[in-house]
Amino acid sequence: MLAVSHVGYIAAGWGIVLGSLALYGLRTVRRGRTLAQQVPPEDRRWT
Amino acid sequence: MTAPHAVGSGPSGSTSSGATRVLGGLSLAGLALLLGYALVWSPADRTQRDSVRLMYVHVPSAIVAFAACALTTVAAAMWLRRRTEGWWVLGGASAEVGLVFTALTLVTGSIWGRPTWGTYWDWDPRITSTSLLFVMLVGYLALRRIDNEAGDAAQRGTRGAIVGLLLFPNVVVVHYSVDWWRSLHQTATITRLDPTIEGTMLFTLMLGIVVFGLIFAWLLVHRFRVGWLEERVEHAGLDDALRARRAEAGVVAGLGGGTA
Amino acid sequence: MDLTPTEVPVRRRRSRRAYVALLAVLGGLSVVVWQGLSSASLYFYNADEAVEQRDHLGDRRFRLQGTVLGSSVEQTGEGVDFTVAYNGVQVDAQHRGDPPELFEPGIPVVLEGRWDPSGAYFASDRILVKHSEQYEAENEVRLEDAEDGRSAGAGADAEP
Numbered sequence: 001m002l003a004v005s006h007v008g009y010i011a012a013g014w015g016i017v018l019g020s021l022a023l024y025g026l027r028t029v030r031r032g033r034t035l036a037q038q039v040p041p042e043d044r045r046w047t
Numbered sequence: 048m049t050a051p052h053a054v055g056s057g058p059s060g061s062t063s064s065g066a067t068r069v070l071g072g073l074s075l076a077g078l079a080l081l082l083g084y085a086l087v088w089s090p091a092d093r094t095q096r097d098s099v100r101l102m103y104v105h106v107p108s109a110i111v112a113f114a115a116c117a118l119t120t121v122a123a124a125m126w127l128r129r130r131t132e133g134w135w136v137l138g139g140a141s142a143e144v145g146l147v148f149t150a151l152t153l154v155t156g157s158i159w160g161r162p163t164w165g166t167y168w169d170w171d172p173r174i175t176s177t178s179l180l181f182v183m184l185v186g187y188l189a190l191r192r193i194d195n196e197a198g199d200a201a202q203r204g205t206r207g208a209i210v211g212l213l214l215f216p217n218v219v220v221v222h223y224s225v226d227w228w229r230s231l232h233q234t235a236t237i238t239r240l241d242p243t244i245e246g247t248m249l250f251t252l253m254l255g256i257v258v259f260g261l262i263f264a265w266l267l268v269h270r271f272r273v274g275w276l277e278e279r280v281e282h283a284g285l286d287d288a289l290r291a292r293r294a295e296a297g298v299v300a301g302l303g304g305g306t307a
Numbered sequence: 308m309d310l311t312p313t314e315v316p317v318r319r320r321r322s323r324r325a326y327v328a329l330l331a332v333l334g335g336l337s338v339v340v341w342q343g344l345s346s347a348s349l350y351f352y353n354a355d356e357a358v359e360q361r362d363h364l365g366d367r368r369f370r371l372q373g374t375v376l377g378s379s380v381e382q383t384g385e386g387v388d389f390t391v392a393y394n395g396v397q398v399d400a401q402h403r404g405d406p407p408e409l410f411e412p413g414i415p416v417v418l419e420g421r422w423d424p425s426g427a428y429f430a431s432d433r434i435l436v437k438h439s440e441q442y443e444a445e446n447e448v449r450l451e452d453a454e455d456g457r458s459a460g461a462g463a464d465a466e467p
Contacts, residue, residue, distance in 0.1 A: 006098040006162050010086070013101045013158045017108065017151050018078075021262060024147050028269045029062065035276035036060030043279045046064040046272060090444035094409060099442060164435045165407025171350065179340075213333070220340070229350045229372070231417060233440040244442040 062272035070265040077258035084251040092248075101159040103251050106236075107259035109152040109177075113221070115145025115263065116180060116214040119187065123211025126204060135204060136274035138211055139191055144266045146184040148259075153177060164231060172224040173232040180217050187211050351417050354393035357429070361422060371418045371429055372437065373398060380412055391416065399428040409436045 004010075036044060085103035092099035122138035125131075156174070157167045168174070190207035225234045236244055236252075244252070354373035357364065373391030380389040386403040387410075400418055410416065420431035 005091070005096040006100075009098055009158050009162050010100050013155045014082075014086070014104055016154055016158075017104050020147065020151060021266075024144075025266055025269070028266065028273055032062030032269060032273045032276065033060070035273060035280055036062065039060070039276055039279045039283070041060060043276070044060055044272075046062075046066075047060065093443045093445050094411075094414065095438065095442075096445065102442075162408055163438050165409070166433075166435055169435065216337070231350070231435055231437055233438050236440045236442070243440050245444045248442050248444070 062269045062276070067265060067268050070261060070268065074258065074261040074265050077254070077261055081251070081254050081258045084247075084254055089247045089251040090245065095163055098159060098162040099248070101155060102248075103255040105152065105155040105159055106252060107255040108148050108155055110256055111259045111263045112145055112148035112152050112180075113218045114260075115141045115148060115267075116184070116218050119145060119184075119211050120213075120215035123187075123208040123214075127208050127212075132275075132278060136271055136278060138204075138208070139188070140267055140270040140274050142184055142187050142191075142211070142214075144263060144270055146181070146188065147266075148263070149177065149181045149184060153181060169231055171231040172228040173221060173230055176217065176221040176224050180214065180221060183210055183214055183217060187214070354391055354398045355396035357422075358396050358398060361426060364422060366421050366424060368419070368421050371398065371400075371420075371431075372415065373418075374415045375410070375412050377412045391418070400431050401428050402431040402434060404432060406434050407436050409438070410434060415439065 041047065081103065085100055089100070089103075091097045118141040119138055122134045122141060125134040126138055153174075156177075160169070161167050187207050187210040190210055191204055194204045194207055222235075224230060225232050236242060242249055351370035351372040352360070352364075354371060357369070357371045371391070373393040376390045376392055376397065380387060383401070386401070387406050388399070388401050389412075390397050390399050392398070400420075401423075402418070402420075415437040417435040417437055418429060418431035419433035419435070420429060422428075423430045
């Protein structure tokens, strides 16, 4: 009764999306860290 | 007043701020809730069974992707009119994030298509127009880079912006493709006045859209700031080069005023 | 510095011409895209159209859309035989190969194949299930009476 169908598809779909978003987010934050160090703090208006 | 930015706050900079931390926290909390609803608490569909759980990741990805394309079109139009740096950076940021979500839309749609339609891919009008969107986003980002390197400040990014203008019209085509043409893809579920979807499923779908919206906002703010910093670094490089040129010229002409 | 006043109007004029050209390109492009996608609107023929144009279609490969009729599905050695209907017109189909998982009576499908030379049936080798935009919770009644196809579920969910 509790058996879930299509487990493979569901895992693949959700896994790819969450994995990609995590990787992309991480990459973007890293890029920001690297760049921020090359710029004086007054150019980072948000801090 | 002159140099408070010396050492203390300087070295460990990032693109984070209070706002992004709040957005990030909300995104993660929302995502946890969404996973609960999407994978556990929402019912299986009568015909699709559990594969319907892919809807809660596919549809939100698509909506966010289309919103990102709309934003890119606005940014491109404003860039053509105003030529201000903010619009330039916004266009690049929203297009890049939008590209990620468009790719995810195609991938999740393909995965969902296999158990429901019986195929991973078919050149159905909606899939075709969404693929076109993907290609246009790639083209937009590529043209931006090419034009940027071409150097002519006034013409910078014009061709890219023209592609950017086309993104939103294409989104409209994607949206109506299932109504205008015969299509394998189902027609709109939630933009109808009488949603043809069971209550908990509808709630889960809406929650998914909100959570993906938050994630999109978080990514967009960070990516915007990355673009902004890139501009600063580039300009700094340009300024250095100019200064070096001037210094050189000054030395040659004997106007340098001595050495350091 | 004295270059600026002359330079600006030239650029303006040039850019205006560019925008006009752009608009023309845009118009042309949208026509092309519309045409292209519209011809893909022959993405499938509905069952009634396929019957109407049987002579014209000949042995050409095309797609046929219709809803699988209730008790028509019959497993054969090589695949499955069934009848689809659209707009009151029925078409017998013989499919070779395994039908997709969601294939069942009452569901709209798109078949790929051609008219059998005899004209008696549609020979299909690919079935795509055209899922509708209806989402309903799976319920226990439905699970137990799955064999009865739609009737059980439809009865349970019937609206007043």
